[in-house]
Amino acid sequence: MLSTESPAPSKLPRKPHEGMSFPEFVALIAALMALNALSIDIMLPGLPDIGKDFGLTDPNERQLLITSYLVGLAFASLIFGPISDWIGRKKVLLFGIVLFAFGAFLSAMSDTFGTLLLSRAVQGIGAAAPRVVTVSMVRDWYEGRQMGRVMSLAMMVFMAAPILAPSIGQSILFIGPWEWIFAFLTLFGVCLLAWCYTRLPESLEPENRRRMSFGFVLNAYKTVLTTRLTFGYMLAMSFVFGGLMSFINSAQQIFVDIFDLGTTFPIVFAVIAASLSLASYLNARFVEKYGLRRLSHMALFGYTAVSIIHAIVALSGLSNLATFICLQMLIMFFFGFIGPNFNTMAMEPLAKIAGTGSAMIGFFSTLVSALLGAAVGAMFDGTIIPFTLGFSTFGILAMITVYITEGGEFMKPQHEQ
Template sequence: MNHSPENVSRLGRMGRAEFIAMIAMLMALNALAIDIMLPGLQQIGATLGVENENHRQYIVSAYLIGFGLAQLVYGPLADRFGRRIPLLAGLSIYIIAAIFGAFIPSFTALLVLRFIQGLGAASMRVVTVSIVRDIYGGRQMAEAMSLIMMVFMIVPVIAPGIGQTILLFADWHTIFVFMAVAGLGIAAWTHLRLPETLSPSDVRPFTIRSIATGFKIVLTDRIALNYTLASTFIFGALFGFINSAQQIYTQVYDLGKLMPIAFGSVALFMSFSSFVNARMVGRVGMRRLSHGALVAFLAINFVWLMIEILGPRPMPFPLFICLFAISMFMFGWIGANFNSLAMEPLGHVAGTASSVLGFLSTVGGASIGALIGQAFDGTALPLIAGFFVVSLIGFVFVMIAEKGKLFQPHNQRH
């Protein structure tokens, strides 16, 4: 596998800016399916007779479980049949599920449909990361992923507001119509403009033995596995917040319809973090940036937890949102770099690697996030405690990956 930037020739007529924007929008369809639902959880629960408020979080969890499980399939398919076919197939499932969502009759049926929608969306996680890895390696991949994340994070900024606006003029079923239309538009763009990026020399047979060999390569690589496990726990914090955001903002802090603004402001901070990372990673390196961010993430979450335990409850909202935003700024430096560090040694099995790593981080992260979300007790303490615990566990896995030596670039590309 050639890791040099010359691989951009595989993009044909597509320029770098369009490529970054397209990959970001493909990944953003996943964020849209999660964040646009948040303002509607209360209305959905009331309409479908869900009395336990914590059970409404299953609308997010069901989607994430389907999203995580299906990633095990898309990777081997993408390594055998190329990137375009599995990606477009997943987009089709996503769109069809969104269309049916506009007519859903019960909460159980909604959860099943959200699971199916997650199955389709998984292609947009696995295949897009594989495509980026086809084109870039090392710091170039980290820089590209940071720019992608910067554009991608626009969606969490605006999605809750879109959901809230839709609810002003229609009921929650219309949110699914919006997702279907957005999916159709991006699917058409992808079909018309995205070329096949898998090199013929990297095509792998779609056999049980080949898939098992690919999985073994991924799971026995110390750096890839431990960075993935670190990402899993740290993403668990993000999923925990997504699960309980509506309750924290509307019940603990009584923000009401201002919730999308609070949610979007933190996402905007994360987008700025990704932009800064993209500008710095080429000079500083993935390890120095992400390790420094991880240490800061751990320290900030510890301070945040101590203030929540020892200070008045609820913590004043300006202090809460400030500490949360700083924590998520560090998260922005961790996410793209850890993903690139995990994928770096696995370019020759990029599809399978993205599949396995995505499965572990999504299913694991969603499970951890569900535990944090279900622990909601009317205060922000379970969320903040969850942030600190997962950051501590993530730090341990990074120490294992690096044999106890942080901030040490392995070469000029890392």
């Protein structure tokens, strides 16, 4: 069995990400994390045009553009993680960004819906490298509450992506066809590639790298799946992210088909997403003082309670645009305290296998949340009832998972460095 003990503080680099200032490091990590949010949310305004151009008869089919991206992202994570433990983080990161930009270019050139779905999967495969490697690099340089602070600060900046992405997509559609959205993503990938190549140092020292072998990878994945804390928070995070994927899959139809917002829906989407960014900022300020568990467990209570209230309002027929926005803002606010802290607690026992561990966590949480979100999205029936029931169900399942993981207690005191 691989050891999962954290390295001694003396073994940590004295000058993390040497050559980069802390603000630039956080900004770059945030930009890499934002790649997925941008790639998904920028698509939302263009879904009707894409469906029309390819003759899709079922509006729910358009959601496959999101699901195909996420499936590619999930499965590729299993590959990039172990490779980054073997040859280092930076080479894997650069290769993934190149593949992402290539997939975006192919998407812009697609002449059939099947080709577009395949190109989106290629984008997702490429984006898996930043998804896995960024978390691993942060874990290489930080641990415990310090890691939680870095992740929260990065998420605070990263949340500009879902706030701005739909508006960027809508603005592009005002001046050009939907293919221009993919041209923008191609350019974004090229710029990100140049930034990483010229500024980002390697985080994994040669003496800490592990030879690539099937046995090591299998044993590392077994460690992830059999480490109670890691598996428990990975599963709970998957349920919570399932709610987020439900929102992303259904947002365009909810705002346009139900609430008739037309081309103004990105503004409402941005308002809701802004509450998540605020929560990430507050989490970064308070996580070192109050701890990962206290903040995230309290937020999970709030997330689940408001989700249940939202479902009750929908079932009673009292829902309108104002109630939807207010309740969804509260849910996303609580989500901002859950995501980075659950991910940090899942990664904490995996210092010796950070790349492979991050890969399994990324694969599992992305695949499960994508499937959950796709299932809820496929049930869209012109009302918000399936959507709100999905959120409340996922919140309850996450609470049960955390309760079992923590041995029947919430906010149980733990040593957090």
